[in-house]
Amino acid sequence: MGSLHVLAIAPSDDVVAQLDSELRQAGFRPEIERVEEAATLAAQLKVQRFDLAVVAAQLPRFSAASALEVVQSSPQGDLPVVVMSEDLDLTTAVELMHRGAYDFVATQEALRLGPVIRRALAEGEGRRQQLSDRQALRESNQRLREALSGTVHAIAKAVEARDPYTAGHQRRVAQLAEALAWGLGLDPDRVEGVRLGAAIHDIGKITIPAELLTKPSTLSPIEFEVIKTHTGVGQEILGDISFPWPVAEMVHHHHERLDGSGYPLGLQGGQIGLEARIVGVADVVEAMLSYRPYRPAKTLEEAMEEIRTGRGVKYDAGVVDVCRDLFGSERFEFESQF
Numbered sequence: 001m002g003s004l005h006v007l008a009i010a011p012s013d014d015v016v017a018q019l020d021s022e023l024r025q026a027g028f029r030p031e032i033e034r035v036e037e038a039a040t041l042a043a044q045l046k047v048q049r050f051d052l053a054v055v056a057a058q059l060p061r062f063s064a065a066s067a068l069e070v071v072q073s074s075p076q077g078d079l080p081v082v083v084m085s086e087d088l089d090l091t092t093a094v095e096l097m098h099r100g101a102y103d104f105v106a107t108q109e110a111l112r113l114g115p116v117i118r119r120a121l122a123e124g125e126g127r128r129q130q131l132s133d134r135q136a137l138r139e140s141n142q143r144l145r146e147a148l149s150g151t152v153h154a155i156a157k158a159v160e161a162r163d164p165y166t167a168g169h170q171r172r173v174a175q176l177a178e179a180l181a182w183g184l185g186l187d188p189d190r191v192e193g194v195r196l197g198a199a200i201h202d203i204g205k206i207t208i209p210a211e212l213l214t215k216p217s218t219l220s221p222i223e224f225e226v227i228k229t230h231t232g233v234g235q236e237i238l239g240d241i242s243f244p245w246p247v248a249e250m251v252h253h254h255h256e257r258l259d260g261s262g263y264p265l266g267l268q269g270g271q272i273g274l275e276a277r278i279v280g281v282a283d284v285v286e287a288m289l290s291y292r293p294y295r296p297a298k299t300l301e302e303a304m305e306e307i308r309t310g311r312g313v314k315y316d317a318g319v320v321d322v323c324r325d326l327f328g329s330e331r332f333e334f335e336s337q338f
């Protein structure tokens with residue numbers, strides 16, 4: 001067994017000598033560093049790694065409770081702390097343990113010190129392992145999210161490569177949808193879902209003939225029916241992927257309208273999730289502001305007027321308000337050109 005690095009917060013070297021002999025009797029090879037005031041305690045915790053801290057309950061310069069606080073707010077905040085006291089004062093013992101002390105040992109109970117320290121060390125090790133496991137899990141989650149986001153963007157590019165007029169459309173819709181989601185006060189995780197869903201909302205267009213997507217004149221009713229299938233196709237492509245967000249639903253429902261006038265299902269009101277309502281508004285606004293072969297781009301005023309007219313009828317009122325506010329206050333601008 002290696003050395004046991006002990007930080008003793010004690011008023012005199014006598015306490016250290018006693019601690020040293022008791023730890024040796026209990027089978028440890030202690031290396032003890034003594035401090036007796038807050039500043040040296042904090043400094044020592046920064047420069048040296050300890051296995052354990054032992055605090056004397058009676059300290060002339062500061063209290064055991066403050067010593068606990070200094071340890072807990074240091075880089076070694078998970079260090080097990082055992083309190084040693086000349087007399088066993090139950091009230092103090094309970095209070096210190098409430099504040100995070102691992103155990104309380106009376107100096108005359110020297111025999112108890114070994115087992116207490118062994119348990120404290122085992123528990124401290126367990127706690128450190130738990131923290132490092134949690135950290136590893138967080139990192140692996142982060143990597144997965146990055147991979148997921150990279151894959152989604154690769155898919156978006158594949159769709160856009162076939163269709164120059166909507167190239168960049170999904171990216172800009174994602175940018176606006178994200179701003180709308182923030183403006184609506186959604187939590188960061190939900191905002192991320194909205195951004196990803198918007199970035200591939202037209203993925204179903206991958207099965208639509210390119211000449212239809214790029215047709216320089218107005219579509220016939222039959223051709224429009226074909227275009228409309230992109231929402232269902234998108235849902236089929238993504239439906240089996242268990243995203244942590246309603247991505248397939250956003251793709252499937254982004255052309256649904258509150259009054260039931262949308263497609264493909266003619267859903268109404270509450271049947272359309274908030275995420276899909278956000279993508280829906282971002283999609284129409286971006287589309288109106290951009291040039292299409294069969295029509296010129298609309299002005300910002302015209303686009304804002306269209307969503308104002310449809311507010312609460314076709315489009316979610318809250319989403320429309322945030323959108324008009326973003327453009328009206330010039331707090332939003334598309335990053336890439338149309």
Ligand SMILES: [Fe+2]
Pocket residue numbers: 201202230254255283
């Ligand atoms: Fe679409």
